[in-house]
Amino acid sequence: MKILFLNGPNLNLLGTREPDIYGKKTLKDIENDMKNIAPKLDALPTFIQTNDEAAMIDAIHNARGVFHGIVINPGAFTHTSIAIMDAIAGVDIPTVEVHLSNIHAREEFRRTSYPAKVCIGQISGFGVFSYELGLRALINYINQHNQ
DSSP states (O other): OEEEEEEOTTGGGTTTSOHHHHOSOOHHHHHHHHHHHGGGGTOEEEEEEOSOHHHHHHHHHHHTTTOSEEEEEOGGGGGTOHHHHHHHHHHTOOEEEEESSOGGGSOGGGGOOSGGGTSSEEEESSTTHHHHHHHHHHHHHHHHHTO
């Protein structure tokens, strides 16, 4: 099962960017964790990180017919991008939104998630474990819906 991990703006700075909020692990650390966990779940992960909204939309479009599911951390685009929401809705690929911090317990503007409206679920607040939880939830969903 092919899974796309799609990470948005500023996630390339993980490990050094506000470590009291986002932790000390880098995005590469998270990718390595997923590379170790995914095969145990019969999943093959691919990773993309971009700071560009258009590139993120293109990655979602290009996932159609290639990936069985998407784990997405849209970063700040979570709270602003109707276009990313529309892209997810348009490709009909099961997608789980993940966040390191609990966006619902932070500033008011961070509590709105446009992608969550079209994702199968959202996991936030568990640090890097949010990615594993998102992967497991996505695989479980795909397996249940392919029976």
